[in-house]
Amino acid sequence: MNQDLLTLQPDKPPIITSEIEVIRFYHDTDAKAAVQEMIVGTYVLVEEFYSNGLEILAELKRTLLVYYTDKKFQGQRDFRSAFREASHRLLVEVKGHKLVVKKAPVIGWLKVLYPEIADFYVSFPEVQGMNSAWQWYQKGIEVKTLGITLHPFYGTYFPTRFEHLTLFDRWLKKYIGSKEKAIEIGVGSGILSFQLIQNGFKTIFASDTNKNAIIGVAQECKRLDYEANITLNHGDLFENCDVKADVIVFNPPWLLAKHSLEEGLDKAIYYEKELFPQFFEQAQKHLTCHGKIVLLFSNLAQVIDAKSPHPIIEELRTNGRFKKELHLRRDVNASSKKTKRTDSRENEKVELWVLTPKEMV
Ligand SMILES: C[S@@+](CC[C@H](N)C(=O)[O-])C[C@H]1O[C@@H](n2cnc3c(N)ncnc32)[C@H](O)[C@@H]1O
Incomplete structure (x- = not known):
């Protein structure tokens, strides 16, 4: 580690x-009146009950909606x-790492994230987060x-639907190449790296631009006894x-920012247009000659x-560095079995792509 x-x-x-x-x-x-003060720049402190904070936020929403009536994208933004x-x-007051107001939730992050400062003020929306x-x-x-329970650290992406994990699991079960070394880009709360380990990969180099993801996965590796398998x-x-x-895996952000x-x-959901060209250029240098890149996409x-x-199709079409070995797609289910999807996301599919280096002639 x-x-x-x-x-x-x-x-x-x-x-x-x-x-x-x-x-x-x-x-x-x-x-x-308190909402007007907040709008013009004054701090308001929630007193007595936690629910007073909820009340004032509801009032703020009502007030702003009178001014922001444009329902289009920019207006909503x-x-x-x-x-x-x-x-x-x-603001809410914290004393001894606890919220001072009554009927407030107990939030362990107040101690974990600020071990040396017990008394402070913090914004109510941050407390809700x-x-x-x-x-x-x-x-x-x-x-x-997969028989795994994840405990994602504060500020870390974690999966709420699992179709792409099932696709990856199915691919891993059929994979017959070397399992010496894998790289995961964008480890998040660790799930794909844990799947790699469960399926026999010996060592994994896992990276993320989000510090909290790295801290969280380090804790998870300790809990799961995977410390010897992962370099973070x-x-x-x-x-x-x-x-x-032998394998490079990346479940990247899915939307162009x-x-x-x-x-x-933000970087778990959206990507800048340089991300994929840079990823493919660097991946080429970090892949063994029989290696495979596995991308989970949508x-x-x-x-x-x-x-x-579609950045993967664009890479295949324009750069001649890799060839497509496999492309699997799977419907995304509604989060609950009882709810039938009627929203615009009913055509959504998750994708698993396997790319291999093109042979040099
Ligand atoms: C969609 S999440 C996937 C997380 C996890 N692998 C999973 O499958 O649940 C994408 C992750 O990539 C990370 N990420 C985004 N851009 C990155 C970059 N340039 N280098 C490393 N990690 C990056 C994000 O911080 C985020 O944790």
């Missing part, structure tokens, strides 16, 4: 540790950005067909990687907009 991991600090929500001027919001405070800015001025992430972390995500690296694509692998990307979860971008590019 990489030594650098000991010094890696997780990304976490910003906190305020100094005394600040706030308007205190109690159950009988005028919510409309402007609304979200105004909501985000004002809502982050709603931490609460949800803590529930997932504690309860775990059970991938029944916080970095871009194959940065710091000096191995050639139309905005500039933030670190963290037609989601084409379902949203038929003219969207």
